[in-house]
Amino acid sequence: xWLFKNRVASLENSGMMTGMVDWHSHVLPGVDDGxxxxxxxxxxxxxxxxxxxxxxxxxxxxxEDYPNTTERLRSRFEELKRAWDGNVExxxxxxxxxxxxxxxxxxxxxxxxxxxxADHLLVETSYFSAPMGxxxxxxxIMSAGYYPLLAHPERYRYMDESDYKKLRxxxxxxxxxxxxxxxxxxxxxxxxxxxxxxxxxxxxVGSDVHRxxxxxxxxxxxxxxxxxxxxxxxxxRDKNKI
Numbered sequence: 001x002w003l004f005k006n007r008v009a010s011l012e013n014s015g016m017m018t019g020m021v022d023w024h025s026h027v028l029p030g031v032d033d034g035x036x037x038x039x040x041x042x043x044x045x046x047x048x049x050x051x052x053x054x055x056x057x058x059x060x061x062x063x064e065d066y067p068n069t070t071e072r073l074r075s076r077f078e079e080l081k082r083a084w085d086g087n088v089e090x091x092x093x094x095x096x097x098x099x100x101x102x103x104x105x106x107x108x109x110x111x112x113x114x115x116x117x118a119d120h121l122l123v124e125t126s127y128f129s130a131p132m133g134x135x136x137x138x139x140x141i142m143s144a145g146y147y148p149l150l151a152h153p154e155r156y157r158y159m160d161e162s163d164y165k166k167l168r169x170x171x172x173x174x175x176x177x178x179x180x181x182x183x184x185x186x187x188x189x190x191x192x193x194x195x196x197x198x199x200x201x202x203x204x205v206g207s208d209v210h211r212x213x214x215x216x217x218x219x220x221x222x223x224x225x226x227x228x229x230x231x232x233x234x235x236x237r238d239k240n241k242i
Contacts, residue, residue, distance in 0.1 A: 008226045011178060012219040016236050018052035023114070023175050023242065024059050024095065024122065024151060024206025028076055031068055032061040034210040038083055044212045045088050051219075055089040057114060057206070059122055059151075062105065063097030070094075070112050095151055096123045098131045106140060113146060115242045122175065124151040129158050138170060149242065152177045152208060153201075154192035155185055164201055173203040173242070181232055182221035190224075197231040204242045205235050 011017075026034025029041045048056060058077065062068050077092040084090060093114035096102045102123070105111055114120045121141055125131050141148045153164060153174045167174075177184065180193040196202050209215045223229040235241075 008222045008224075008229060010220050010222045011182060011229075012051060014229055014233060016178070016233055017048070017219075019054045020052065020205075020236055021055040021057075022048070022053055022206050022209075023057050023149075023204040024177065024208045025056055026058075026060060026095075026208070026210045027056065028058040028060045028073065028080060028092075031073060031076055032066045034060065038080065040212065041080060042083060044209065044215070045084055045086055045090075047212060047216070049086045049088045053088050055091060057091045057093055059093050059095040059114065059206075061097065062094045062101070062112075064099055064101050067101060068094070070110055073112060093122055096121060098123055098125050098134065098137050103137065103140070106137075106144060109144070111146075114149060115147075119145065120147045120149045120173065120242055122149045122151050125156060127155055127157055135170075138167075138172060142171060147171065147173055149173045149175055149204065151175050151206075152180070152185075154180045154189045154196060157188070159192075161195065164196065164199075168201055174201050175204040175206055176202045176232075176235070177208040178205050178232060178236075179207070179215075179218040179221075181223045181228060182218060184218045184221075194228055194231075197228065197235070202235050205232065 026032055027041050027044055029035045029038045035041045060073055081090055094112040114122050138148050150172055176193055180189045183190045
């Protein structure tokens with residue numbers, strides 16, 4: 001059940017993952033700082049299947065530290081799909097660091113978009129400072145016909161409420177890491193996640209899973225208040241916003 005009466009449930013016991021579309025993961029093996037072995041990726045997929053996840057977007061990094069090509073990522077994706085015989089639907093996109101490499105890719109239209117209509121781009125920045133030309137890059141994404149989907153906005157230490165309001169006014173959409181609500185990235189990110197949910201700024205929810213064990217441990221945790229979990233569940237239920 002989505003809602004419950006007198007207690008706060010853990011993430012896994014809330015029903016959140018039943019029928020869930022997970023919009024952010026690093027499960028594609030051997031391409032970034034996420035899963036490295038095919039067997040481990042399959043273990044994660046079996047774990048998600050047991051929890052009821054319906055669709056998992058694989059969103060490997062594309063950045064100067066991991067200069068993946070779309071051709072390579074598509075090839076690895078096909079390998080994983082051939083090995084996977086379960087019921088979790090696998091979809092491929094990428095998490096794009098807003099850096100010079102991204103600007104080159106955008107100009108060349110060499111991209112792996114996300115969303116049912118392939119009209120969103122999952123993007124991120126440094127956790128500590130905005131990239132040079134941040135506003136220009138956001139405008140360029142929109143001029144190219146895509147909606148920017150900002151990954152885990154609650155984790156950016158340099159952003160405050162005024163930054164989120166400004167981005168929202170520009171038309172930027174936002175994707176929350178659900179473990180932020182149980183302190184998975186610390187108290188500051190937890191507080192920001194609550195504020196973003198309360199203000200209706202979150203359009204999509206994802207695990208951003210890099211390791212099976214860390215995900216298993218965090219989903220057993222409980223949010224601090226029932227209302228916070230209910231806000232998260234209301235976003236997860238609306239699977240067609242992206």
